[in-house]
Amino acid sequence: MNDNKHSTNRRRWLFGIISGLTGILSAAIGAPAAIYLFTPPKRTRSSGWADAGSINEIPLKTPQRVELQRVHFDAWKIRSESDAAWVVRTDAQQVTAFSPRCTHLGCAYHWEPRAEVFECPCHGSKFSITGKVLAGPAPRPLDQYPVRIEGDRLWLADTDDANADTRNS
Numbered sequence: 001m002n003d004n005k006h007s008t009n010r011r012r013w014l015f016g017i018i019s020g021l022t023g024i025l026s027a028a029i030g031a032p033a034a035i036y037l038f039t040p041p042k043r044t045r046s047s048g049w050a051d052a053g054s055i056n057e058i059p060l061k062t063p064q065r066v067e068l069q070r071v072h073f074d075a076w077k078i079r080s081e082s083d084a085a086w087v088v089r090t091d092a093q094q095v096t097a098f099s100p101r102c103t104h105l106g107c108a109y110h111w112e113p114r115a116e117v118f119e120c121p122c123h124g125s126k127f128s129i130t131g132k133v134l135a136g137p138a139p140r141p142l143d144q145y146p147v148r149i150e151g152d153r154l155w156l157a158d159t160d161d162a163n164a165d166t167r168n169s
């Protein structure tokens, strides 16, 4: 009789230990899975501003194509992407930066120094030095990047980031 009671207590104790360990294991496995399944994925976002070089290297009133690297954060992945801009320096601290893609169908346009216009080779759109459409079929002026100058460094945001900034403010 006493042996039977002792055996029942031991069985309960073992059952408790096994149940406890099972609970701990389930939580260890289930919590990350639940977080993965039930939390919304993080949005891809960029670092916001890309260094476009020294402003002193941009001649006055002569559009200059500059290359830059944009950093994008996609959950745990960090991706670097090459981009470019056409930069026009109108005076010592005044700069306008245009997206390098034509507003018609996205072709890369170039600056034509003799005619002093931006020309798109795909369908012949022309833009002034201020980005205004001079000849179609481009439906709107050149897209501009937000610009920031710190010391002699020129920083350009993406057009999408500018929209996000506007939405967040």
Ligand code: FES
Residues within 6 Å of the ligand: 102, 103, 104, 105, 106, 107, 120, 121, 122, 123, 124, 125, 136, 137, 138
């Ligand atoms: Fe530039 Fe069509 S893409 S004119």
